[in-house]
Amino acid sequence: MSNPFTDQSALLAGEALADLSDRDVLTVTGPDRLSWLDSLTSQRLTTLEPHAPAETLLLDPSGRIEHAIRVVDDGETAWLLVDAGRGEPLAAFLQRMRFLLRVEVADRSAEFATVGGFGTAPGDAVVTWRDPWSAVVAGGWQYAPDEPEAVARWDWTESVVPRSMLPDGLVPEDAAEALRIAARRPRAATELDAATIPHELDWLRSAVHLAKGCYRGQETVAKVHNLGHPPRRLVLLHLDGSEGGLPAHGDEVLLGDKSAGRITAAARHYELGPIALAVVKRTTDPGAALTVRTGDGDMAAAQEVIVPVDAGATADVPRLARIR
Known part of the structure; x- marks a missing residue:
């Protein structure tokens, strides 16, 4: 092997x-x-x-x-x-x-x-x-x-x-x-x-x-x-590898006790250790610690931003004032 x-x-x-x-x-x-x-x-x-x-x-x-x-x-x-x-x-x-x-x-x-x-x-x-x-x-x-x-x-x-x-x-x-x-x-x-x-x-x-x-x-x-923003965004997750396992495709990503997204792929990198890609809700706080719920238990994860929260809206068109 x-x-x-x-x-x-x-x-x-x-x-x-x-x-x-x-x-x-x-x-x-x-x-x-x-x-x-x-x-x-x-x-x-x-x-x-x-x-x-x-x-x-x-x-x-x-x-x-x-x-x-x-x-x-x-x-x-x-x-x-x-x-x-x-x-x-x-x-x-x-x-x-x-x-x-x-x-x-x-x-x-x-x-x-x-x-x-x-x-x-x-x-x-x-x-x-x-x-x-x-x-x-x-x-x-x-x-x-x-x-x-x-x-x-x-x-x-x-x-x-x-x-x-x-x-x-x-x-x-x-x-x-x-x-x-x-x-x-x-x-x-x-x-x-x-x-x-x-x-x-x-x-x-x-x-x-x-x-x-x-x-x-x-x-x-x-x-x-x-004009708009994508509803979700891709993030790179650095995973707590102390338990030795990796999340599976589709495992849930949590912010607190609420669902924030899902794992798309995970692996052990020869330099970075256990890492994963995940798609999360756009508004998920980029600085927040996340949790990945796997079949073997929960795993802590730190985000690295790929698609920012403010992605999109590049035309920067001002909104009209609302008529009261």
Whole structure:
């Protein structure tokens, strides 16, 4: 059995790759592929250069996130990388939206797998996607008030390889998860629920272009960013590890005796110790000590702000005086 702390260090040093082979891989071909994907999702893709990475979100009409998609185009094919189990429903939606456009959608998950690393790619990689998370992309917006070292060094890549040529010696995905949590990086498989909007997870920084053309859910994105506030916010929790356990996905986060939110992901980090991401109510006091209710008992947690209480309302439009 591998040592998770050793695996994390090896990943960061570019000396190991993580096994992401349970994730799904789609392809879109045809001359209209980028303009079509641009019209459906939150990121500007019409100007995407070959092998340049992008991240985009497919929203429902109310602005809630349905799919988070990592995109890299090789000049002929757009490769769409999504979390495990999300390829089939995404492919089904895209098939319904083809109309008369020159695009072909295929689920290639049975043929191709994904491996992850830091600045490294296996020689047999068909394409490699480099995560844009460590800096705000053009057209994006960052709510987080600071950039900790774990974010700055998040030089994460995901490479697509034929399943028959998966490299040997891959480290478990859990090692990558600990580093992802420290980098405050949201994922569809863990942070999303049926009500999540991009602002709550600071996802405007990498996956939303605020000045692009119309797409489904754009009205909510614009209204919350310019005039409102997201109802919830993502926080990093530093957990009391004295009991030795970790909270599970969905465990309740309490402020006093009242529910404040839920755990989305937790891990033991080789430097930070036990940490977690949680989505809490926007108005939860950032300085307050929280409690995580786990199946083995309560666990104390200290917050580190990712999305501030005052996120949104960037237009700063003054309110009209109320007529009495």
